[in-house]
Structure formats: structure tokens, C-alpha cells
Amino acid sequence: MGPSALREVRPHLRPEREDLDLRRAAQRPDPRQRGQPRHARTEVTARLRTPLAGEHIRHLIEHVNQDHTQDLLYCLQAFTPSDQPTGATLTALYADGADVTAHAPGRATTHFLAFPDAASPQVALRALASEARKKLGVDAPKRQATWTVHANEPWAGAYRRLTLDLGTDRWETWQPGDCARFMFTADEGRPYTLRRLTGQRAVIDVFTHDATAGSVWASRLQPGDEVQVEGEWHEQFPDFTAGEVVLFGDETSLPTLAGLLDRGGFTSSVTVLVELTDLQLATYLDDVPAREQVQVTWVRREGPPGEASARALHQLGVTPAAVWGVSSVSGARLLKRELKAEYPEAEVRVKAYWRDPERHADTDASKV
Ligand SMILES: Cc1cc2nc3c(=O)[nH]c(=O)nc-3n(C[C@H](O)[C@H](O)[C@H](O)COP(=O)(O)OP(=O)(O)OC[C@H]3O[C@@H](n4cnc5c(N)ncnc54)[C@H](O)[C@@H]3O)c2cc1C
Known part of the structure; x- marks a missing residue:
């Protein structure tokens, strides 16, 4: 692999590290010339870095691969020459970056993506995905809306059932498990599931306990109050028609x-x-x-x-x-x-x- 190819897949690498890596990589024979598949690139990364290990890292990788494939695809699209990958897998985490494999029909290519800042892997992955979304112009949450409280009543002992009017906002594709983030302040909010949506009226049920931020927010709302709603997430379910x-x-x-x-x-x-x-x-x-x-x-x-x-x-x-x-x-x-x-x-x-x-x-x- 030539140095320029390596540079393409390392968008955030700090200069001194990049120089070091490129020097070492340049001394290595090009794997493609040895007849190896393109994803032999991983080999270079693995030799230069020690992957983070442990239970927490294993769970984090599992979680990202289960719930954040779209973010991985954004990272590949934003920071690598991957041509329309059809799938993406986080394969390893390092102190300063991550290996992400781009899948396309008949091909799998692993790219090292350097983290923008030194931080815990979880925070760094979030920052990387956020940069990717910004670069691709998909950073803005799908929804930034103001809904109005129609009713706030106790439900099943410890819930506040909030009935909310969407006003001019629209949520035409609602299905069970859909949720949005409800903002308590400009910076703080929690995701809550839309229990149901009928016309322009949504119901959310907030579990209240221990005077937490979400509990206090839900308990204080009065009919007529406005609530800020951000984003829109759809729960991914397995195939419920496959059997039991x-x-x-x-x-x-x-x-x-x-x-x-x-x-x-x-x-x-x-x-x-x-x-x-x-x-x-x-x-x-x-x-x-x-x-x-x-x-x-x-x-x-x-x-x-x-x-x-x-x-x-x-x-x-x-x-x-x-x-x-x-x-x-x-x-x-x-x-x-x-x-x-x-x-x-x-x-x-x-x-x-x-x-x-x-x-x-x-x-x-x-x-x-
Ligand atoms: C996709 C998604 C959908 C969600 N949908 C709903 C929903 O429809 N209704 C709903 O009520 N919540 C829902 N949640 C959870 C909700 O977003 C809050 O994270 C949760 O209720 C805790 O927020 P809090 O402000 O009450 O407590 P926090 O401020 O987050 O935590 C304060 C303290 O309370 C403890 N704590 C938090 N939650 C619980 C709990 N359930 N039992 C015991 N202790 C707890 C924490 O460990 C912490 O010590 C959803 C979360 C996600 C990710």
C-alpha cells in the first residue's frame, strides 16, 4: 500500500503520528503487489497499534455494530474513498482511532479512522460520527419542533401521561417504538417513546421516580405549556413473524x-x-x-x-x-x-x- 492510499483513510491523524505511520508503511511491501486482498490494510494498523481490550470495549463494539450502523456508514462516506458501502462494521478500537470495515458486494475493506480528540472511546466515537454527519450535511436533527401540552395526568401509579399536540409538525410514519428527545433546557433532554399517535396528538408516558430531571420535568408540565422536541428514532425489531x-x-x-x-x-x-x-x-x-x-x-x-x-x-x-x-x-x-x-x-x-x-x-x- 502506498503512502497516499494510507493518507486517504486517516482524516484526523496528528502530523507527527501520520509521518511515523507513513514512514513505516512505506518500508512495507504493498500487500496488493503480494496478491493479498485490499483489506490487508488492517494488518498495517494492527502492527502499529495495540487494540483496546476488555469487557467494556467488547460491549461497546457490539453495541455500535447493533445500533449505530448508519453512523459507521456516515464515517466511511465522509472520511474514506469507500464507494457506496452497503454495510459497515466496527472491528477494533484503539486509543486514537477505530478500524471500520466497509462491506460492498464481494468486497470488504478495513479503514483506520483517527479520533478527532483524545477522549474515552465512547465519547470519541460520538465525536467522529458527529463530524461525519456535519461533513455530509446530515448533522441537523430530523425534527426540531415545538409541541403543546394538551393534558398531563397520572397513569398506572408512577407515570405522567402527557398528551401533546403536534401543531404544524408532522410524524406520518409513526410505529411502535418511535421516540424523540424532549428537551428540558437548551442542553438537557431525554428520549421518550411515543406510546401512540392519533392524528396530530401524541401520547408519551414518563416513568417518574426519585425527583430525577425527567420526573420533575414531566410532573411540572401544565396544559398549554410548550415542549421542545428534537430528532426522531425508530426502534429496530427482529422479525416477529419468524416464530415464537x-x-x-x-x-x-x-x-x-x-x-x-x-x-x-x-x-x-x-x-x-x-x-x-x-x-x-x-x-x-x-x-x-x-x-x-x-x-x-x-x-x-x-x-x-x-x-x-x-x-x-x-x-x-x-x-x-x-x-x-x-x-x-x-x-x-x-x-x-x-x-x-x-x-x-x-x-x-x-x-x-x-x-x-x-x-x-x-x-x-x-x-x-
Ligand atoms: C429509545 C429510548 C426510549 C425511551 N422511552 C422512554 C419512555 O417512553 N418512558 C420513560 O419513562 N423512559 C423512557 N426512556 C428512558 C428515559 O429517556 C430516561 O433515560 C430515563 O427515564 C431516566 O431519566 P431520568 O431523568 O428519570 O433519570 P436520570 O437523570 O437519567 O438518572 C438519575 C438516577 O436515576 C436512576 N434511574 C434512571 N432510570 C431509572 C429507572 N428506570 N429505574 C431505576 N432507576 C433509574 C439512574 O441510575 C440515576 O442514578 C427511553 C430511553 C431510550 C433510550
Whole structure:
């Protein structure tokens, strides 16, 4: 590989490092001349850098590959000569960058993308994706709108059910699991799921607890108040028509679970497992029509998030083809591991919707 090719794929490399890398690379024979595939480029990176390792890095890579493929594609499009890649995989993380493989029919090419700033890998990946979106002109959130509170009422014990008028805003493609970020101030907000959308009226259910930022925001809103809404995200579900389905969640994902159960369309039995701190919240699903094929089990959270669900999963006695669910960051890791071991044939998707108390600083559930 010639130095100019290497330069193309290192958009942010600091000059002294780039010189060093290019010098070493120039001394190496061009892998293509040795008849090796183009992605032998990884070999160069691997020899010069030590990949970061450990449980946290493994989970971060897994999470990015599951939930942020679009961001990886943006990075490839913005910073490499990749020609319309059809897929992207984060393959390794280093202190100063990441290896991202671009997939195209019959071809896989790995590019090293240097991080713009020295930061934790999670923060650095976020900054890289943000730069890519800016460079490609896709940085602005899809939605920046002002909605108005129509009603704010208690729901199922610990929720505030907010009915919101969209005004001139439009959300024509709503489906269960769609969510937006609701801003409390110019800089702070939380994602909440649109439990339902009827015409120009959306319902969100905010789980209130411990006087947190989200709880205080939702409790104080009055009819007529304006709320700032940013972005638009669509939950990625496995194929629910592939066979038996397992859904699991907690207080924060009941709005998505309720939306899925409302919609129906399952072709086989559906087992729903919900882990709650307070089982009185089980009335949340009271406005969802009962279906014969759906079995709901409620478990009390005892110990760290996800543990009670993991125990209950082993006793479900089902063989699902599709599994989708939500927990905290640590709960999602635990459950993903357990589910993959328990149901190796199933398509399993697990999301983290909230951060565990002790890891507050580095485990933002809604962003990478
Ligand atoms: C895609 C997506 C959709 C979401 N949809 C919804 C929704 O429809 N309704 C909803 O209520 N939430 C939803 N959430 C979660 C929501 O965005 C907040 O992150 C969450 O409610 C915590 O925010 P907070 O301000 O209450 O607490 P934070 O200020 O984030 O945290 C304060 C403290 O509370 C603890 N904490 C946070 N959440 C919980 C919890 N659930 N149980 C116990 N302790 C907790 C934290 O560990 C921390 O110690 C969603 C999240 C995502 C990523």
C-alpha cells in the first residue's frame, strides 16, 4: 500500500503520528503487489497499534455494530474513498482511532479512522460520527419542533401521561417504538417513546421516580405549556413473524411493549416478561387489548437490573425465533449474554434505555 492510499483513510491523524505511520508503511511491501486482498490494510494498523481490550470495549463494539450502523456508514462516506458501502462494521478500537470495515458486494475493506480528540472511546466515537454527519450535511436533527401540552395526568401509579399536540409538525410514519428527545433546557433532554399517535396528538408516558430531571420535568408540565422536541428514532425489531416471540422490558420500555401488543400481527405465541421495582405498575398494560396468544409475566426487581429477568427467562420454557427487550446498561449486557446462550438460534436484540446509578458518567444509554 502506498503512502497516499494510507493518507486517504486517516482524516484526523496528528502530523507527527501520520509521518511515523507513513514512514513505516512505506518500508512495507504493498500487500496488493503480494496478491493479498485490499483489506490487508488492517494488518498495517494492527502492527502499529495495540487494540483496546476488555469487557467494556467488547460491549461497546457490539453495541455500535447493533445500533449505530448508519453512523459507521456516515464515517466511511465522509472520511474514506469507500464507494457506496452497503454495510459497515466496527472491528477494533484503539486509543486514537477505530478500524471500520466497509462491506460492498464481494468486497470488504478495513479503514483506520483517527479520533478527532483524545477522549474515552465512547465519547470519541460520538465525536467522529458527529463530524461525519456535519461533513455530509446530515448533522441537523430530523425534527426540531415545538409541541403543546394538551393534558398531563397520572397513569398506572408512577407515570405522567402527557398528551401533546403536534401543531404544524408532522410524524406520518409513526410505529411502535418511535421516540424523540424532549428537551428540558437548551442542553438537557431525554428520549421518550411515543406510546401512540392519533392524528396530530401524541401520547408519551414518563416513568417518574426519585425527583430525577425527567420526573420533575414531566410532573411540572401544565396544559398549554410548550415542549421542545428534537430528532426522531425508530426502534429496530427482529422479525416477529419468524416464530415464537419473547419480549421483555421494564418501566421505561412499557410504552414500546404496549405499542407492539396493540399492533399485534404476531404469527405465533408471544411471551412478555416485565421487570418492575413496584409491581403495582403492572396496571400499565390495562388499556392494551388482551390476546390469546400473548402471555405476560411480571417479576419484581431484586438486586441489579436484569437479574430477576435473567432468572425468570430460564423458566419460560419457550423456543423463540425473535427476542427483543430493554433494560439498564448493565442489565442489557447481562440479558444479551444470557439470551444468546439460552436461545442460540433466535434473532436477539437488546437495548439499554437507562443508566445504572454507579456508572452514571460513562454509560449514556441513548447515545454512543
Ligand atoms: C429509545 C429510548 C426510549 C425511551 N422511552 C422512554 C419512555 O417512553 N418512558 C420513560 O419513562 N423512559 C423512557 N426512556 C428512558 C428515559 O429517556 C430516561 O433515560 C430515563 O427515564 C431516566 O431519566 P431520568 O431523568 O428519570 O433519570 P436520570 O437523570 O437519567 O438518572 C438519575 C438516577 O436515576 C436512576 N434511574 C434512571 N432510570 C431509572 C429507572 N428506570 N429505574 C431505576 N432507576 C433509574 C439512574 O441510575 C440515576 O442514578 C427511553 C430511553 C431510550 C433510550
